[in-house]
Amino acid sequence: MDLDHQEEVLKDGVWAALERRNISRRDFLRFCSVMTGALALPSRYTTQIVKALEQTKRPALVWLEFQDCAGNSESALRAGHPSFADIVLDLLSWNYHEIVMAPSGKAAEKSLHDTIASERGNYIAVIEGSIPLAENGVYCTIGGRSAIDIAQEVCTNAYATIAVGTCASFGGIPAAAGGVTGAVGVSQAIPGLRLINLSACPMNGANLAATLVHYLTFKELPATDNLGRPLFAHGDRIHDDCPRRAHYDAGQFVQEWGDEGHRQGWCLYKMGCKGPATDYNCPRIQWNDGTNWPIGVGHGCVGCAQPGFWDTMTPFYRALPNVGGFGVEATAEEIGLGVIGAVAALTTVHAVGSVIRNQRAKKREGDLSRTRAEPPQAPNLAATNEATWTSPTGAEEE
Amino acid sequence: MTRLAIDPITRIEGHLRIEVEVQGGQVTDAWSSGTMFRGIEMILRNRDPRDAWVFAQRICGVCTTVHALASVRSVENALGITIPDNARLIRNLIAGSQLVQDHVIHFYHLHALDWVDITLALKADPGATSTLAQSISTWPKSSRTYFKGVQDRLQAFVNTGQLGLFANGYWGHPAYKLPPEANLLGVAHYLEALDWQRDFIRIHAVLGGKNPHPQSYLVGGMATALNLDNEATVNADRLSLLTQLFQRGQDFVAQVYLPDVLAIASFYKDWAGHGAGLGNYMAYGDYASDVQNVPDTFFFPGGLILGKDLSHIQPIDQQQVAEYVTHSWYTYNEGDGVGLHPWKGETQPNYTGPQPPYEFLNTGGKYSWLKSPRYDGHAVEVGPLARMLLAYAQGKPYVKQLVDSVLAQLKVDATALFSTLGRVAARAIEAQVMINQLPTWLSQLEENIGRGDLTIHDTAHWDPSTWPGEGFGFGFHEAPRGSLAHWVHVKNGQIANYQAVVPSTWNAGPRDAQGKPGAYEAALIGTPVVNPEQPVEILRTVHSFDPCLACAVHVMDPKGREYANIRIL
Numbered sequence: 001m002d003l004d005h006q007e008e009v010l011k012d013g014v015w016a017a018l019e020r021r022n023i024s025r026r027d028f029l030r031f032c033s034v035m036t037g038a039l040a041l042p043s044r045y046t047t048q049i050v051k052a053l054e055q056t057k058r059p060a061l062v063w064l065e066f067q068d069c070a071g072n073s074e075s076a077l078r079a080g081h082p083s084f085a086d087i088v089l090d091l092l093s094w095n096y097h098e099i100v101m102a103p104s105g106k107a108a109e110k111s112l113h114d115t116i117a118s119e120r121g122n123y124i125a126v127i128e129g130s131i132p133l134a135e136n137g138v139y140c141t142i143g144g145r146s147a148i149d150i151a152q153e154v155c156t157n158a159y160a161t162i163a164v165g166t167c168a169s170f171g172g173i174p175a176a177a178g179g180v181t182g183a184v185g186v187s188q189a190i191p192g193l194r195l196i197n198l199s200a201c202p203m204n205g206a207n208l209a210a211t212l213v214h215y216l217t218f219k220e221l222p223a224t225d226n227l228g229r230p231l232f233a234h235g236d237r238i239h240d241d242c243p244r245r246a247h248y249d250a251g252q253f254v255q256e257w258g259d260e261g262h263r264q265g266w267c268l269y270k271m272g273c274k275g276p277a278t279d280y281n282c283p284r285i286q287w288n289d290g291t292n293w294p295i296g297v298g299h300g301c302v303g304c305a306q307p308g309f310w311d312t313m314t315p316f317y318r319a320l321p322n323v324g325g326f327g328v329e330a331t332a333e334e335i336g337l338g339v340i341g342a343v344a345a346l347t348t349v350h351a352v353g354s355v356i357r358n359q360r361a362k363k364r365e366g367d368l369s370r371t372r373a374e375p376p377q378a379p380n381l382a383a384t385n386e387a388t389w390t391s392p393t394g395a396e397e398e
Numbered sequence: 399m400t401r402l403a404i405d406p407i408t409r410i411e412g413h414l415r416i417e418v419e420v421q422g423g424q425v426t427d428a429w430s431s432g433t434m435f436r437g438i439e440m441i442l443r444n445r446d447p448r449d450a451w452v453f454a455q456r457i458c459g460v461c462t463t464v465h466a467l468a469s470v471r472s473v474e475n476a477l478g479i480t481i482p483d484n485a486r487l488i489r490n491l492i493a494g495s496q497l498v499q500d501h502v503i504h505f506y507h508l509h510a511l512d513w514v515d516i517t518l519a520l521k522a523d524p525g526a527t528s529t530l531a532q533s534i535s536t537w538p539k540s541s542r543t544y545f546k547g548v549q550d551r552l553q554a555f556v557n558t559g560q561l562g563l564f565a566n567g568y569w570g571h572p573a574y575k576l577p578p579e580a581n582l583l584g585v586a587h588y589l590e591a592l593d594w595q596r597d598f599i600r601i602h603a604v605l606g607g608k609n610p611h612p613q614s615y616l617v618g619g620m621a622t623a624l625n626l627d628n629e630a631t632v633n634a635d636r637l638s639l640l641t642q643l644f645q646r647g648q649d650f651v652a653q654v655y656l657p658d659v660l661a662i663a664s665f666y667k668d669w670a671g672h673g674a675g676l677g678n679y680m681a682y683g684d685y686a687s688d689v690q691n692v693p694d695t696f697f698f699p700g701g702l703i704l705g706k707d708l709s710h711i712q713p714i715d716q717q718q719v720a721e722y723v724t725h726s727w728y729t730y731n732e733g734d735g736v737g738l739h740p741w742k743g744e745t746q747p748n749y750t751g752p753q754p755p756y757e758f759l760n761t762g763g764k765y766s767w768l769k770s771p772r773y774d775g776h777a778v779e780v781g782p783l784a785r786m787l788l789a790y791a792q793g794k795p796y797v798k799q800l801v802d803s804v805l806a807q808l809k810v811d812a813t814a815l816f817s818t819l820g821r822v823a824a825r826a827i828e829a830q831v832m833i834n835q836l837p838t839w840l841s842q843l844e845e846n847i848g849r850g851d852l853t854i855h856d857t858a859h860w861d862p863s864t865w866p867g868e869g870f871g872f873g874f875h876e877a878p879r880g881s882l883a884h885w886v887h888v889k890n891g892q893i894a895n896y897q898a899v900v901p902s903t904w905n906a907g908p909r910d911a912q913g914k915p916g917a918y919e920a921a922l923i924g925t926p927v928v929n930p931e932q933p934v935e936i937l938r939t940v941h942s943f944d945p946c947l948a949c950a951v952h953v954m955d956p957k958g959r960e961y962a963n964i965r966i967l
Contacts, residue, residue: 058560060560065412067436068459069459070411070458070459071460071462071611072459073460074460074462074609075459077503077595077596078596078610083593084596085589085592085593089555092562093560095560095565097563098406098409098410099409099411099460100409101408101564102408102564102568103408103568104404104406104937105406107931108566110566111566130436135749136754139435139436140413140434140435141433141434142405142406144403144405144755146754146755149754173441173456174436174438174441177441178442180437180440202459202611256857257616257860258619258623258624258852258854258857262621263624263852264628264630265623265628265629265630286603287607287608288602288603288608288609289597289600291600292604292608293607293608295607296630297604297605297621298614298621299615299621314449315445315446316448317449
């Protein structure tokens with residue numbers, strides 16, 4: 001969305017509202033650009049976003065950490081538009097998050113219990129890290145309670161649960177071959193939740209910000225793919241959005257680290273890049289305020305947004321077998337569908353996205369079956385997403 | 399006598415539980431427990447050693463990157479690989495910027511609320527805050543209007559009645575000593591630091607593709623492509639961005655972080671008398687001047703200090719590291735009283751703690767997923783204080799000058815460093831020392847590039863067919879929280895065994911076979927506790943170590959016997 005148009009949209013009284021929130025024009029325009037870009041929202045949703053910011057009572061959020069490395073918490077701290085400070089102070093009532101909250105021990109537990117009691121059914125639960133189910137949960141306890149015990153109480157009383165990172169989404173590294181703690185993702189530990197999986201290791205803080213703004217604006221979670229991941233972030237293959245794709249198509253490959261091709265930014269496929277098997281918006285939104293991304297620095301993708309990538313994508317430096325069948329024609333067809341999506345209503349965008357996703361999944365089943373992991377269980381169909389889910393099912397029958 | 403359990407300890411990485419006994423308003427005994435483990439080293443076994451750093455990096459996402467560095471160094475050590483100079487410099491830039499950013503975040507977002515009462519900031523006179531700010535620093539954001547704006551934002555936040563992360567804090571506790579204007583200054587810089595850390599760490603995006611978990615390491619070098627003339631690589635534009643980011647880092651550390659620490663410390667000088675603990679300090683040392691990694695050339699020198707004696711520094715030998723499980727939820731085949739070097743380590747989980755939910759641990763027996771590492775039998779403290787003491791005692795001018803200047807400004811002598819406050823000050827000093835140095839390494843990288851040296855990797859040893867059939871490796875790094883080391887055994891091109899002993903294992907570990915406490919446990923003895931319901935004093939000392947408890951892991955052999963381990967950072 002161009003900035004002039006945003007100015008237009010924001011004329012009537014909106015700036016005053018923003019000023020009350022101490023948000024500058026410039027910051028807000030940037031914010032809108034990032035959000036509408038990340039969520040693929042038409043510009044007319046800008047006013048709706050502003051209204052969401054104007055709520056007198058901020059919706060509550062609690063963030064729990066289990067078998068984690070806090071990398072997703074850190075990634076949230078790196079979110080730029082809105083920033084962590086904006087989210088924590090102005091957009092939500094961020095009531096529990098061990099890594100940054102003031103109180104410890106019993107006083108901290110009080111913050112959690114107060115939220116569950118007063119906001120039952122209305123708060124957002126964010127879960128970081130996998131949940132160990134072996135040995136009665138002794139591999140992760142907080143305040144003397146097991147992770148699964150706490151998660152049961154917190155998630156089942158929440159409006160919705162956001163699993164951040166591949167560990168909370170699918171079990172992640174503690175669930176990789178060799179692990180013994182019985183680690184699983186939230187959807188497997190507590191089936192039936194209204195849940196979205198912001199996978200990747202860590203998830204990109206910009207995607208969390210976009211998910212939260214979507215929730216604040218539309219009072220529901222964004223539409224998801226068949227792994228419960230938001231389509232706005234996981235609707236496209238990295239390989240298809242990669243700035244180095246032209247080199248792949250032209251057969252220009254890096255052969256050795258630091259060789260001439262590497263210094264010319266050629267394709268990393270032969271160095272083991274997992275971009276052809278990974279669905280993520282890494283190349284589009286990039287990292288750290290859009291500064292760069294792993295392929296951009298010269299290292300291949302490791303497939304961190306995919307379930308089971310620690311086992312299915314390793315060895316990381318071995319080239320994926322049998323990547324192909326994605327010639328110019330298929331790409332053109334998909335571009336066509338994408339354009340239709342951009343002008344359609346939101347649910348249609350999601351539906352079309354799902355169609356694309358499913359078509360791609362079907363195509364890839366043949367050439368990438370070894371590297372594609374199955375989800376740990378049937379996807380969690382959040383009530384708010386059910387409408388979206390009917391479309392791809394229909395499309396599959398076509 | 400009151401028994402207290404503080405769990406979760408918040409504003410740290412990971413899952414830490416502290417139990418204490420309080421008598422007469424003081425801590426008389428303390429136990430530190432890590433309550434989570436994942437098993438990353440078990441998971442690493444039988445994998446390609448070139449992949450290990452990607453896994454190991456996930457040990458911690460706060461001090462992200464440090465395990466990746468220790469990992470590639472351990473594998474390179476095992477395989478006899480020497481990295482190119484450009485790779486050394488890029489690694490230094492990534493690790494050094496991590497240290498600076500981590501220290502700033504620790505002070506403002508993990509530690510400051512132990513010293514700053516944000517509710518008092520509402521009572522501050524913004525004009526007085528402006529005067530205070532301008533008296534301690536030239537930082538431009540210091541006008542009355544600016545502080546009034548921060549105060550208004552805070553007031554609006556409080557008026558909503560939804561205090562979020564700040565609800566149930568220990569506000570109004572008599573241990574808070576800052577005048578209102580210093581509290582408002584603290585709140586303003588808490589918010590500024592949130593924005594600063596996000597900007598500064600773009601250094602990792604430039605050199606590593608992203609943060610957290612940068613993705614440009616390779617066994618044998620770095621994947622950070624160098625080419626001044628290509629948009630897809632580290633080019634002239636990117637190098638100039640790094641220069642700007644280092645400058646903004648220098649500005650923030652020199653004009654905000656260090657002056658704030660000095661200003662706040664001046665109101666809490668009594669904390670130079672609390673939290674000394676073991677009095678033994680250790681560092682492996684790090685940041686050699688060339689790729690041979692010779693200890694004599696370390697920018698951060700290593701060594702061992704025993705009993706606070708700065709006149710006798712002993713050199714470090716990694717063979718002297720041993721680990722005990724007497725009070726850890728593991729068992730050894732030779733009995734739980736022995737200590738084992740990590741290369742011979744064995745870990746069989748043996749959870750003997752209470753079944754959850756529980757109220758207290760049985761601290762007479764095993765009570766933590768952390769082991770107890772010891773150096774030549776000594777319990778030691780690692781971290782910025784240990785490093786600054788070692789550099790100070792060995793006369794490194796770039797450290798000595800700063801330490802002396804800080805001591806002079808606070809009007810205390812060097813013995814004040816052995817304390818809770820000493821750890822806070824040492825961390826700020828170290829951030830300043832490192833941000834001063836980073837541009838030098840960047841210049842060296844630019845000089846290499848200018849000479850046409852674009853080598854980033856030892857490609858001759860990339861293929862496993864070039865490796866020895868078997869090798870043992872030791873990879874170390876002075877991470878923000880202290881001495882980190884990974885030990886790896888590579889056999890037939892695969893990882894046969896992998897272990898790490900990490901900074902918070904040294905500091906947060908439980909008692910050993912002789913009953914000697916770990917660094918946290920020792921430092922907490924004598925800590926005042928005015929109100930057991932609001933143990934802010936305990937948090938001050940625990941947070942002064944910057945705890946980072948991410949995992950307690952073990953490797954299992956085919957018979958189900960478990961050995962090798964990695965724990966807590």
